[in-house]
Amino acid sequence: EVQLVESGGGLVQPGGSLRLSCAASGFTFSSYEMNWVRQAPGKGPEWVSYITSSGTTIYYADSVKGRFTISRDNAKNSLYLQITSLRAEDTAVYYCARVRTSYYGSGSSKTYLYYYMDVWGKGTTVTVSS
Amino acid sequence: QSVLTQPPSASGTPGQRVTISCSGSSPNIGSNTVNWYQQLPGTAPKLLIFRNDQRPSGVPDRFSGSKSGTSASLAINGLQSEDEADYYCAAWDDSLNGPVFGGGTKVTVL
Numbered sequence: 753e754v755q756l757v758e759s760g761g762g763l764v765q766p767g768g769s770l771r772l773s774c775a776a777s778g779f780t781f782s783s784y785e786m787n788w789v790r791q792a793p794g795k796g797p798e799w800v801s802y803i804t805s806s807g808t809t810i811y812y813a814d815s816v817k818g819r820f821t822i823s824r825d826n827a828k829n830s831l832y833l834q835i836t837s838l839r840a841e842d843t844a845v846y847y848c849a850r851v852r853t854s855y856y857g858s859g860s861s862k863t864y865l866y867y868y869m870d871v872w873g874k875g876t877t878v879t880v881s882s
Numbered sequence: 883q884s885v886l887t888q889p890p891s892a893s894g895t896p897g898q899r900v901t902i903s904c905s906g907s908s909p910n911i912g913s914n915t916v917n918w919y920q921q922l923p924g925t926a927p928k929l930l931i932f933r934n935d936q937r938p939s940g941v942p943d944r945f946s947g948s949k950s951g952t953s954a955s956l957a958i959n960g961l962q963s964e965d966e967a968d969y970y971c972a973a974w975d976d977s978l979n980g981p982v983f984g985g986g987t988k989v990t991v992l
Contacts, residue, residue, distance in 0.1 A: 787981075796884050796970055796986045797919075797927060813980055847926055867974040867981060868917040868932040875926055 754778040754871050756848050761876030768838050772876055774831040774848030779871075782806075782826035785851040787869060788833045790844035790878075798844075801833065802851070816842075838880045845875040885910060886971050886984035893990040894961045902987045904954045904971030910982055914974040916954040918947055921968045921986075930969070931956060958989070966991045 760772040772788070788800040801822040802811045810822055821834040831848050849869035855862045887905040894900040906912065915934050919927035929938050931947035934954065944959045954973075958965055971984040 791927075796983045797972075798983065799980045802980065811979060814978075852932070864914055864974045866915045866933045868915075868929060868972070869981075870929050870932070870938065872926040872928065 754850075756850065756871055756873035758846060758848055758873045758876040761846065761878045763879045763881065764838055765882050766839060766880055768880070769834070769836040770838070770878060772833040772835065772846055772878075774833075774873060776829045776831065776850075779850075781829040785853060786824065786831050787849045787851055788820075788822060788831075788846060789849055789869070789872075790842075790846045791875075792841070792844040795844075797847075800846070803831070835878070838878075840880050842878060843880045845877050847875045848873050884985040885975060885978070885982035886973065888969075888971060888984035888987045890985070891988045891990065893992055894958075895992045896961055896963060898961050900958045900961050900989060902956045902958075902969055902971075902989070904956070904984050906952050906954070906973060906982075908952060909977035910952075910973040910975040911949065911954055912952040913976055916947065916949050917972045918945075918956045919970045919972065921970065923967070927970060961989075961991055963991050965989060 755777045757775045785804050787802050789797050790800050791797045803822045807824050819837045823832045850871040852870050853867045854865040857863050892900050918931040920930040921927045934949040935947045946957045968986045968988050970986045975982045
């Protein structure tokens, strides 16, 4: 069974840090690009960060750039998100999601034929509060 | 404020047809394919429609998607009680260089 399981969430004070993990199973993790997506209470999902299958290309949403760091360990079938300088507005459920995409071009000149997330974990909750 | 605009709610009785709209702009829906996700209460989003109108294996054919210009829509034909959920549209945004989502539509079965 294809599965993603997040862990590492919790209650943290403003300015604090956490490391989220996502364990993948049931598919060849090293062949897939991955995303972190978060969902604040009562809101729609918000994309946070993306990493290619090899880990060589990484993107971040402007709202987290400079504070969050995505990484992966293909030998351990795991995806990570290091989150620092936490703010109240970072309170959300954080999901890892498998990316399915096809594009041509590179860098900022990519043209996407399609882009979607076909497998999601159940999420881990991050609450930022004093 | 979400990049893609959806009505906050929609409703229907069992067996009815319900449609949900999703409005975007040139860098997102106007240039890229649209996906729809279903989120049942207390669960993670689940892929419902991808590449505008494709259903993943296991999704009932009463769900259908379409796209025209900078707008897209999701239709549920023959509404069932288990369809009560939040529905989100999404698309890649060339300007933001990432995927963007709608604010969600809560479907209620009366």
